[in-house]
Amino acid sequence: MTPILAVEGLTKRFPVRRGILRRVVGHVEAVRDVDLAIAPGETLAIVGESGCGKSTLGRLMLRLIEPTAGKVTLDGTDTMALKGPALRRLRRDMQIIFQDPFGSLNPRMSVRETLAEPLKLHGLADTDDTIAAAVDDLLMRCGLSAHHAGRYPHEFSGGQRQRVGIARALATRPKLIVCDEPVSALDVSVQAQILNLLAALQQDLGLAYVFISHDLAVVRHVAHRVAVMYLGRIVEEAPAEDLFAKPLHPYTRSLLDAVPRPDPTRRRETVSAKGDAPSAMAIPPGCAFHTRCPIATARCSAERPALRPLGTTKVACHHAEDAPVRPAAGVTASDALRKRLAILNERRRAREAEVTA
Numbered sequence: 500m501t502p503i504l505a506v507e508g509l510t511k512r513f514p515v516r517r518g519i520l521r522r523v524v525g526h527v528e529a530v531r532d533v534d535l536a537i538a539p540g541e542t543l544a545i546v547g548e549s550g551c552g553k554s555t556l557g558r559l560m561l562r563l564i565e566p567t568a569g570k571v572t573l574d575g576t577d578t579m580a581l582k583g584p585a586l587r588r589l590r591r592d593m594q595i596i597f598q599d600p601f602g603s604l605n606p607r608m609s610v611r612e613t614l615a616e617p618l619k620l621h622g623l624a625d626t627d628d629t630i631a632a633a634v635d636d637l638l639m640r641c642g643l644s645a646h647h648a649g650r651y652p653h654e655f656s657g658g659q660r661q662r663v664g665i666a667r668a669l670a671t672r673p674k675l676i677v678c679d680e681p682v683s684a685l686d687v688s689v690q691a692q693i694l695n696l697l698a699a700l701q702q703d704l705g706l707a708y709v710f711i712s713h714d715l716a717v718v719r720h721v722a723h724r725v726a727v728m729y730l731g732r733i734v735e736e737a738p739a740e741d742l743f744a745k746p747l748h749p750y751t752r753s754l755l756d757a758v759p760r761p762d763p764t765r766r767r768e769t770v771s772a773k774g775d776a777p778s779a780m781a782i783p784p785g786c787a788f789h790t791r792c793p794i795a796t797a798r799c800s801a802e803r804p805a806l807r808p809l810g811t812t813k814v815a816c817h818h819a820e821d822a823p824v825r826p827a828a829g830v831t832a833s834d835a836l837r838k839r840l841a842i843l844n845e846r847r848r849a850r851e852a853e854v855t856a
């Protein structure tokens with residue numbers, strides 16, 4: 500299938516400046532040589548520790564920040580070649596949902612004004628009546644109602660604010676949405692509602708999602724494919740089922756091992772990474788993970804492993820074939836989240852049955 504979004508060799512290097520003259524004293528390599536493709540209607544999760552570059556990668560995909568090198572293609576169009584009105588037209592097709600809905604909404608604008616702004620900007624509705632109808636439709640799609648349109652962000656709960664954020668992202672009828680930790684700031688029952696809403700919208704509108712998260716339990720629930728990032732590079736990419744069943748990269752295994760298990764009788768089989776991640780200003784040579792890897796060899800510090808196919812997975816590790824393969828069982832959505840999702844799914848199925856009857 501032709502990808503809706505493809506990135507090739509995407510790289511971002513930020514200069515680090517110090518002193519009164521703001522001299523450049525080094526560079527932070529936030530994203531390094533990333534290749535990815537996302538199919539229409541697919542959810543690609545990007546996971547990794549804080550500071551691994553996953554949010555920067557999401558913003559590079561949307562051209563919210565300019566890359567140092569590389570190419571981003573949306574639906575066959577090279578986004579790097581676009582400027583002015585052509586770039587604005589393209590922005591309609593790519594939107595973002597932020598982690599902090601309160602911070603991303605203008606406190607002085609009512610929900611109606613917030614949702615009307617992109618509609619007017621992109622010429623999707625121009626009369627008061629068409630704008631009002633479009634705003635009402637967006638609110639209903641996102642589980643709110645027309646009477647919420649006159650309210651301001653501080654009058655909503657966290658979950659409702661995130662629904663407004665999703666409605667705003669949908670206003671331009673995008674093909675792809677980058678969801679940057681969209682449920683991290685919410686409590687479990689609200690998380691389940693927002694995840695269900697995103698799933699329903701994907702089903703109805705054929706949206707592709709880039710789902711950025713550090714929460715592997717949530718990722719396992721929502722993602723079709725998962726890319727694992729370490730110090731700016733993708734080190735493993737696989738269908739979600741395969742990645743959780745047989746992670747091949749030692750870093751992926753250490754991330755999975757770090758997820759708390761709710762079973763006191765299960766012994767934790769540890770492939771823990773040693774110490775903290777090195778600074779992105781001083782990335783180790785060879786395999787960047789070799790300073791923390793429990794199975795590193797001399798080759799690892801001398802030679803950088805390429806991301807290569809191995810079965811259904813792509814993995815950047817010299818010793819992926821030798822790694823002990825055992826299922827990373829136990830990484831599931833928490834009991835509370837699972838129960839809440841089950842209840843909501845049941846209600847949705849009942850509603851769908853009513854409509855069909």
Ligand code: SF4
Pocket residue numbers: 748749750786787788789790792793794795796799804815816817818819
């Ligand atoms: Fe560990 Fe070596 Fe594989 Fe890097 S290449 S993850 S250091 S075994």
